[in-house]
Amino acid sequence: MMNNEPTKISSELLELLVNREFGERSIEVSEQLKQVKSDSESGRRRISAAILKLANRSQERLEQLIQRANTDFRDIVAEAEYPRVLEAGFGELSDEQEQQANEEDWNEYRNWLHGKEA
Structure with a gap:
């Protein structure tokens, strides 16, 4: 989410x-x-x-x-927080693609914050 x-x-x-x-x-x-x-x-x-x-x-x-x-x-x-969405361009992805990119971005950022490797 x-x-x-x-x-x-x-x-x-x-x-x-x-x-x-x-x-x-x-x-x-x-x-x-x-x-x-x-x-x-x-x-x-x-x-x-x-x-x-x-x-x-x-x-x-x-x-x-x-x-x-x-x-x-x-x-x-x-x-830092939304690299995939930024790369694609805000508003350029379908809702499903944007949700997936946001989830991946958030997981990556959270893992970095807490020192976990991707």
């Missing part, structure tokens, strides 16, 4: 993600993520988690993604 609710990222989960993805560089990365702009703390954590996923452990990519997110966070969140 598709999850229409925004992904909720706790402070604890975000810290775990930073440590898992960047290890020894986690303090520096946490400082960099403070640059992420959002209207709410929960939004900043969601965007930060999306950035971490897309950075794929690259600090250079992290900087680029923070800059992009501060221009328009929706692109970053969509790339």
Whole structure:
């Protein structure tokens, strides 16, 4: 089933993600993520988690993604949370195809959040 609710990222989960993805560089990365702009703390954590996923452990990519997110966070969140739907184009899939893509996207993202291999 598709999850229409925004992904909720706790402070604890975000810290775990930073440590898992960047290890020894986690303090520096946490400082960099403070640059992420959002209207709410929960939004900043969601965007930060999306950035971490897309950075794929690259600090250079992290900087680029923070800059992009501060221009328009929706692109970053969509790339991280809905890659199949984004690739196909929103509204371009049949309802059934979109539901399937959303389920696959959500499962992939949830597995990444919790450190499980696909």
